[in-house]
Amino acid sequence: QQRSVSGVVSGEGSPLAGVTVVLKGSTNGTSTDAEGRYTLSLSDAQANGTLVFSYIGFLSKEVAIAGQPTVNVTLQSDAKALDEIVVVGYGTQNKRDVTGSVASLDEKDFNAGPITSPLQQINGRAAGVNINQVGSEPGQAPSIRIRGITSLIGGNDPLVVVDGIQGDLNLLKQIPPSEIESIEILKDASATAIYGSRGAAGVVLVTTKKGSAGTTTVEYSGVGSVETIAKNYELLNASEYRAAAAARGIENTYDFGGDTDWVDAITRRGYTTTHNLAVSGGTENFTYRTSLTGILQQGIIKKSNSENYIARFQGMQSAFKDKLALTFNLNTSVLTNDFNNGGRIGEAINRRPTDPIYVENPLNKDTGPYFIDPNGFNYLNPVARTTEIVDGDRTNNLFGSLRAEYTILNGLTATAFGSWRKTDREYQNYISARTTQESARNLGVVPANLTGAERNLYIQNLPDGIASRELNSSDEKLFNFILNYKKEFGDHSIDVIGVNEWQQQVYNGFRASARGFTVDTENNLSSLQSSDPTLFQAGNITSYKSDRTLASFLGRVNYSFKDRYMLSASFRRDGSSVFGANNKWANFFAVSGAWRISEEAFMSGLDVMNDFKLRVGYGETGNQQGLGPLNSVRLVNNDGTVFFGGSVIPNFSITQNENRDLQWEVKKMYNAGIDFGFFEGKLSGTFDGYYGLTSDLLFDYAVPQPPYPFGTIKANIGEIMNKGLEASLSYILVDNENVGVTLAGNVSTTKTEVKELSGSLNGLPLETDYVVWASGGTTGVASTNNAISHLIIGQSLGTFYLFKHAGVDANGNQIIDDLNGDGVISDGNRENPDRYVAGQALPKFTWAFTPSARFKSFDLNMVVRGAHGHKIFNARRATMSALGSFGQTNMLKSALEDGINNLTYATDYWLEDGDFARLENLTLGYNVNTEKFGAVKSLRFSFTANNLFVITGYSGIDPELSTSGGSGFGVDYGIYPRTRSFALGINATF
Amino acid sequence: CTDLDEGIYGQQVADDFYATEAGVNAALANIYNEVRGDWNGKGIAGADRGWYDLNESSTDEMIIPRRSDGAWDDNGIWRAMYQHTWTGSQEFIGNTWNWLYRSIFKANLAVELLTKANADPARIAEAKVLRAYFYYMLMDGWGDIPFYTENNVTVDQIPQTPRAEVFKFIENELNANIDLLPTAKGGQFYGRFNKWAGYALLGKLYLNAQVYTGTPRWTEAIAASDKVINEGGFSLVQNLYDNAGSQAVFGDRLSDQEVILAVYVDALTAPRNIIGIRTLHGPHATALFGFSGWNGATVHQDFVNKYSEQDKRRDQWLIGPQPGGVTYNLNISSIDNAGMTDGARNAKFLPVPPFESNNSTSNDFPVFRYADVLLTKAEALLRSNGDQGTAKSLVNQVRNRAGLADITGTLTLNEIYDERGRELVWEGHRRQDMIRFGTFTAARAFKAQSSDKYKLFPIPAVAISNNPTLKQNPGY
Incomplete structure (x- = not known):
């Protein structure tokens, strides 16, 4: 006969989800649902057994069933691990023992809603971690910057480690957000130094969910969302345009009688749906979790879509009396994208509203029904371009890993870990004549003897279309061998790890394109050979291959005494193939310590203080992201063809200045912080301060021509500093059975400064100052005054260095303030007495307010976040305001009041405050009481609104622009529109 | 597991590559790849914003006005060229400087490799003459230059070397190497420096010696021209603007009979030439070729009026109705707001196929041609009080081909100046000619008298900031 026992497990005043409940001495077990409930089937014999309740951070509890049908349990929190286990490099640590700066987030901290990237889940949740979403292009993940910008061309993307597999940010695209258990972000060098030459920009450690022994659990979660454009440009409509043209005395030859809202014509409503189905379970020796995920996005711009399907399997087997633990991981995904990026908006807002979209008698027979201005040069019809293009890729990802951990002695384990990641990307692009792109139309040659109508007919029948296909593959292998010794001797606790690691990445691919097809259809992508062979060009077929190898030896010692004094030291030696011949090997190290003051006897009288820990650390890390393979040697590469010796032959050119001393960047960073918990943990928080210096800064330094054949050389010369303060606080206002309110938030400040950009190379001085970092402040293709932001010694990266606007003269020219009063406006993009430092592009501080509340079965979560102290150069507004091209392009309504004809100088007139506060995420959840549902263990509905409002003075469509640190950041050249979305979600466990 | 050698796959390490015979040949061929035009200021002629535009859009024979639809506004960069208000930050100037010094680096490399490999002396000479030609363009444009x-x-x-010293180097280098160059024309020497191209260059060097060094070298200019005239076997092609077939002076493949040095251009394999497509208005080009024109470069009516009605060369200026419903007006109303069809268009480089849409045609470009050598000798004779009759007959050869009668009266320098303009328009010689005749900085339509400093270009601002020892040219 089967009976069962059920009950609710709670702790610290609220139900606990995920508590493991096992019948002692058996494999019979389960875990609690979101409401803390569990039910366990029992045989007669087991009805008098004992249940073991265990949960991380709480003391395990054993309760005799004694034949009762209901056993409710309250678990005591484990004072020693009030804190959870935190994943650190190559291992785990109790949070209370952590000495570096680590942000640790688990599922309960994640944002809900139409999540398409793991980073969106933690946006706003960690101090010093800036997650930045520019526009809402399908498939575009946000960027992440940990503690600001510390490199120029060296790269600022953190290293991503998923269950031990190392990779770049693209690795995150292969992880279903809903399958993530926790994300740890290693922020300071004492924590990241263990990753050596890949650790400088921080490390994101992702741990995925695993199965647990007991009954089989089936989980489903799904989200559906509707998206609309949050804000549009205010452009002239057709009648306003005609009126303004007449007022300006422009001949009406521009007017083709249309009345078109081009942006409206290329956009639509967006939809995002996500589905995740996971099955997990197992026995005492074997547990597994497997899942299927679909993330489907239809973008706001027509024909921009993204579909990501991910399947994963994770299994753990223990053997040899639990001495051997095997963990097996297999993950495969297919990611498909259709591209129509923000450039489409740029084309649409530029088009005159007086142009029609369609015409009855097209100018060219091949261009379909689309209107083309017969007088235009390279006229592009935005609707045609958006809807007729075939442009997309499909990436097949596969990665797997196997970990074998063997306990040799008590406390001594040996682990072998290997991972293999392969991606294959297929890209296809077909530009038909119907896209109205002139380069794809009428390809080939008209015989010279034809004239008039005959000639015209011949032209109209020339072949059309450009087809391109590309294959890229990457193959990344990693193997490491780890020895770990953990032991407690009385008051002493020690954890020593030694690792030998080897990584190799191989990239290769090829591309072919062909032009001129008799029948102009995308089917030509499957038939490149049907193109016109006479139109073949050098470069229509290309291929490449490169590789990089990294070999490393590393070690770390963690020591703690009486749980009060913690010390950690790590060392890593990296050898990388991409470094110059003279610098193959590099050493990195870190030391850090912590003092848990609250454990001291003299603090025992202070009851309000539950936890108080002081941490300090120093570390050196490297950055080799910016170095591609073969950057250090002088290379000869195929460079098209050359006519020589009476025929066309392959041409070979040197491609770069050589620098055999090329090496990684070095970042040195100091960190100090405190972790605290007051009033029985009601008020808890963390403060951190850091100071970092990147030296041997990798940059494309300007070198004199002559004698260098190219104007820049990759070298390690300069230095940049960054420092900041971070605070996160959480206060539990109310916490009882029915009501809970927690106030939480974080604030970070960052200051980045260029310390040095000059130095010497091969013993000769190299002067690099006032480096142009972003340009395009005027509409001119290459005006000598169009530089916007610069790298200037003593200033923030990408400081706006501009001319000062002083009005508009009668001819519609901007009047420039002659700052040095010498009677002339000095010309030029570099150091210039008539330019001034007008502001910085990087926010001085960012904050997030993340309160949460629950009332009975309802819960409410919110993320409001903001950034302040920075400016945005609205280049989009500038180019849409130059009335000189009235008659050719559309204008912003505001342009008529501005009255500026030409943009000769990049002025502060277009510089605006970038401050904003955004309601990023508002989620209301309802947990259904499933007691009577039988098979359904838990059921939850949620409603999420994203980007409900933005408070900003910025006049562009969205103040959140790239602050990734690459050249051009902080300038609004136009983005994919940011959406506002409303989503319904469901989570069910069976 | 600690093998950290880099795999080298598609590319080759320079030291290894150039150690092979194929590599040595490639080093010489690679210089010619720099000679043809391409974006970013590369090449003698063909693409825009490089050497060609420095030497054309600064003169009276080319003007690129801002059009009434805002096209070619480009923040005044073209008007600055025409009106002589450019600065050291001007993009074309920096582009051209970088291109020339990159080319010199490549020529140095070829000379070094060919010498080391004990190559055919003709090939070593070819690399040296090419290098001299790049220095000639640098010295002509900038005066005192790093050498x-x-x-x-x-x-x-690499000190900044006075113009006269660079002149001396070029002179010596040419005199030492020209006679080693092959005398063959066309075939595998098409588009390459042969002996005659060497003398044509030497002739131009001497013709402008007074500008460069203060000392005229008319006798040497005559002697160099005579080498070409007496030994080269060149003659003028009678049908000047038939730009098809093997006898074309302008077109896909230039005549070996008249063109001494050509730049080979093919839109697909060796782009780029946009000179012809840049001048035509959109619908006009569309009607002719199926892709739109750039509606850019044109000419002021004052220049067109230098051609008499009988002058066949006047036909190269397209005026009035054209296919595609376009009618060009001879007169340009304004440099700041020209009508869409203002200005005559030039058909010298009327696009020949194959095309790369409107990004390149396949017109080859004549660097030196026989008519130029004839006029060079005539001018040198006139200036050195040489034989007037010979000078007149040389000029008449050029005039007769254009359908004009012989000059009967006294041949004046001014007539040679105008003849050079009419004959060599848009071929990249005008700036040098105007400087030599003292007309470059003079006032003309839409342009006031400009300062003498504009006879030299400023050293690019970037070059000075990267090498502060460079001294800027006077006045900039």
């Missing part, structure tokens, strides 16, 4: 002939040096070993 080096071996690559393995640091910037402190």
Whole structure:
């Protein structure tokens, strides 16, 4: 006969989800649902057994069933691990023992809603971690910057480690957000130094969910969302345009009688749906979790879509009396994208509203029904371009890993870990004549003897279309061998790890394109050979291959005494193939310590203080992201063809200045912080301060021509500093059975400064100052005054260095303030007495307010976040305001009041405050009481609104622009529109 | 597991590559790749914003006005060229400087490799003459310039060398090497420096010697021209603007009979030439070729009026109704707001296929041609009080081909100046000619008298900031 026992497990005043409940001495077990409930089937014999309740951070509890049908349990929190286990490099640590700066987030901290990237889940949740979403292009993940910008061309993307597999940010695209258990972000060098030459920009450690022994659990979660454009440009409509043209005395030859809202014509409503189905379970020796995920996005711009399907399997087997633990991981995904990026908006807002979209008698027979201005040069019809293009890729990802951990002695384990990641990307692009792109139309040659109508007919029948296909593959292998010794001797606790690691990445691919097809259809992508062979060009077929190898030896010692004094030291030696011949090997190290003051006897009288820990650390890390393979040697590469010796032959050119001393960047960073918990943990928080210096800064330094054949050389010369303060606080206002309110938030400040950009190379001085970092402040293709932001010694990266606007003269020219009063406006993009430092592009501080509340079965979560102290150069507004091209392009309504004809100088007139506060995420959840549902263990509905409002003075469509640190950041050249979305979600466990 | 050698796959390490015979040949061929035009200021002619535009859009024979639809506004960069208000930050100037010094680096490399490999002396000479030609363009444009002939040096070993010294180097280098060059024309020497191209260059060097060094060298200019005239076997092609077939002076493949040095251009394999497509208005080009024109470069009516009605060369200026419903007006109303069809268009480089849409045609470009050599000798004779009759007959050869009668009266320098303009328009010679005749900075339509400093270009601002020892040209 089967009976069962059920009950609710709670702790610290609220139900606990995920508590493991096992019948002692058996494999019979389960875990609690979101409401803390569990039910366990029992045989007669087991009805008098004992249940073991265990949960991380709480003391395990054993309760005799004694034949009762209901056993409710309250678990005591484990004072020693009030804190959870935190994943650190190559291992785990109790949070209370952590000495570096680590942000640790688990599922309960994640944002809900139409999540398409793991980073969106933690946006706003960690101090010093800036997650930045520019526009809402399908498939575009946000960027992440940990503690600001510390490199120029060296790269600022953190290293991503998923269950031990190392990779770049693209690795995150292969992880279903809903399958993530926790994300740890290693922020300071004492924590990241263990990753050596890949650790400088921080490390994101992702741990995925695993199965647990007991009954089989089936989980489903799904989200559906509707998206609309949050804000549009205010452009002239057709009648306003005609009126303004007449007022300006422009001949009406521009007017083709249309009345078109081009942006409206290329956009639509967006939809995002996500589905995740996971099955997990197992026995005492074997547990597994497997899942299927679909993330489907239809973008706001027509024909921009993204579909990501991910399947994963994770299994753990223990053997040899639990001495051997095997963990097996297999993950495969297919990611498909259709591209129509923000450039489409740029084309649409530029088009005159007086142009029609369609015409009855097209100018060219091949261009379909689309209107083309017969007088235009390279006229592009935005609707045609958006809807007729075939442009997309499909990436097949596969990665797997196997970990074998063997306990040799008590406390001594040996682990072998290997991972293999392969991606294959297929890209296809077909530009038909119907896209109205002139380069794809009428390809080939008209015989010279034809004239008039005959000639015209011949032209109209020339072949059309450009087809391109590309294959890229990457193959990344990693193997490491780890020895770990953990032991407690009385008051002493020690954890020593030694690792030998080897990584190799191989990239290769090829591309072919062909032009001129008799029948102009995308089917030509499957038939490149049907193109016109006479139109073949050098470069229509290309291929490449490169590789990089990294070999490393590393070690770390963690020591703690009486749980009060913690010390950690790590060392890593990296050898990388991409470094110059003279610098193959590099050493990195870190030391850090912590003092848990609250454990001291003299603090025992202070009851309000539950936890108080002081941490300090120093570390050196490297950055080799910016170095591609073969950057250090002088290379000869195929460079098209050359006519020589009476025929066309392959041409070979040197491609770069050589620098055999090329090496990684070095970042040195100091960190100090405190972790605290007051009033029985009601008020808890963390403060951190850091100071970092990147030296041997990798940059494309300007070198004199002559004698260098190219104007820049990759070298390690300069230095940049960054420092900041971070605070996160959480206060539990109310916490009882029915009501809970927690106030939480974080604030970070960052200051980045260029310390040095000059130095010497091969013993000769190299002067690099006032480096142009972003340009395009005027509409001119290459005006000598169009530089916007610069790298200037003593200033923030990408400081706006501009001319000062002083009005508009009668001819519609901007009047420039002659700052040095010498009677002339000095010309030029570099150091210039008539330019001034007008502001910085990087926010001085960012904050997030993340309160949460629950009332009975309802819960409410919110993320409001903001950034302040920075400016945005609205280049989009500038180019849409130059009335000189009235008659050719559309204008912003505001342009008529501005009255500026030409943009000769990049002025502060277009510089605006970038401050904003955004309601990023508002989620209301309802947990259904499933007691009577039988098979359904838990059921939850949620409603999420994203980007409900933005408070900003910025006049562009969205103040959140790239602050990734690459050249051009902080300038609004136009983005994919940011959406506002409303989503319904469901989570069910069976 | 600690093998950290880099795999080298598609590319080759320079030291290894150039150690092979194929590599040595490639080093010479690679210089010619720099000679043809391409974006970013590369090449003698063909693409825009490089050497060609420095030497054309600064003169009276080319003007690129801002059009009434805002096209070619480009923040005044073209008007600055025409009106002589450019500065050291001007993009074309920096582009051209960088291109020339990159080319010199490549020529130095080729000289070094060919010498080391004990190559055919003709090939070593070819690389040296090419290098001299690049220095000639640098010295002509900038005056005192950094000078080096071996690559393995640091910037402190490259002093700014006076114009006269660079002149001396070019003179010596040409005199020492021209006679080693092959005398063959066309075939595998098409588009390459042969002996005749060497003398044509030497002739131009001497013709302008007074500008460069203060000392005229008319006798030497005559002697160099005579080498071409007496030994080269060239003659003028009678049908000047038939730009098809093997006898074309302008077109896909230039005549070996008249063109001494050509730049080979093919839109697909060796782009780029946009000179012809840049001048035509959109619908006009569309009607002719199926892709739109750029509606850019044109000419002021004052220049067109230098051609008499009988002058066949006047036909190269397209005026009035054209296919595609376009009618060009001879007169340009304004440099700031020209009508869409203002200005005559030039058909000298009327696009010949194959095309790369409107990004390149396949017109080859004549660097030196026989008519130029004839006029060079005539001018040198006239200026050195040489034989007037010979000078007149040389000019008449050029005039007769254009359908004009002989000059009967006294041949004046002014007539040679105008003849050079009419004959060589848009071929990249005008700036040098105007400077030599003292008309470059003079006032003309839409342009006021400009300062003498504009006879030299400023050293690019970037070059000075990267090498502060460089001295800027006077006045900038």
